[in-house]
Amino acid sequence: MGRPVLELKGVSKDRGELRVLRGVDLVVSEGEVLVIRGRSGSGKSTLLRICAMLDDAFEGELRFMGRRRADRLRLIGYVPQSIDLIETLTLRENIELPLRLAGVKDDGRPEKMADELEIGHLLDRFPAQVSGGEAQRAAIARALVKRPKMIVADEPTSNLDERLEEMVLLRMAELAREGGSAAIVSATSEPAAPGLAVRVMKDGVLL
DSSP: OOSEEEEEEEEEEEETTEEEEEEEEEEEETTOEEEEEOOTTSSHHHHHHHHTTSOOOOEEEEEETTBSOOOHHHHEEEEOSSOOOOTTSOHHHHHHHHHHHHTOOOOSHHHHHHHHTTOGGGTTSOGGGSOHHHHHHHHHHHHHTTOOSEEEEESTTTTSOHHHHHHHHHHHHHHHHHHTOEEEEEESSOOSSTTOEEEEEETTEEO
16 A cells, blocks of 8 residues: 555534534545545434545544645545536536546546446436436546545445445456555445445544
8 A cells, every 4th residue: 555645533412402523533545545434413414524625623633644734626526416417518517627627638438437337328417417326437437537635525326226336346347456546435244346445424423
């Protein structure tokens, strides 16, 4: 395993009078895919938003590649629990969007990523014209296409069958190892893909 990409120390968060996270310690290193498993309401989504640097209202310490701040849009790919594709853009345009925003020349990556996730034949369709599982894979491709240093995905395989779930998780693992990046994925059940690190979250505590 490589150098730490993300380090959390004593991270806690309250929502009103409810303590959602309770002193979470976490280290995710280059080449690692960590699956955080737990029931709905256990704190997984809150933790992942903090890991993706979308929420900085917490107690404790977060370091990304040794620093307290990072270029989140360039270095972190985030897949939210709800599919948030732009309905007026085709799947191709949705997947290309991070590259366009970053001013990166299209080198065929969107098509390659779509083919690997088995949606290459759907690139000219709009989100409303594909299934939930196909839209979910487009959202995953959009997060992966910019080759981020870390991928954070909140239940990204919830609309996929077991074969596609395993394929997506294994592809994330391959990309992490190839690019020296890391990935954090949440799930409600034990992942089918073998060889992934799994930690359980319960009542805001990472076991």
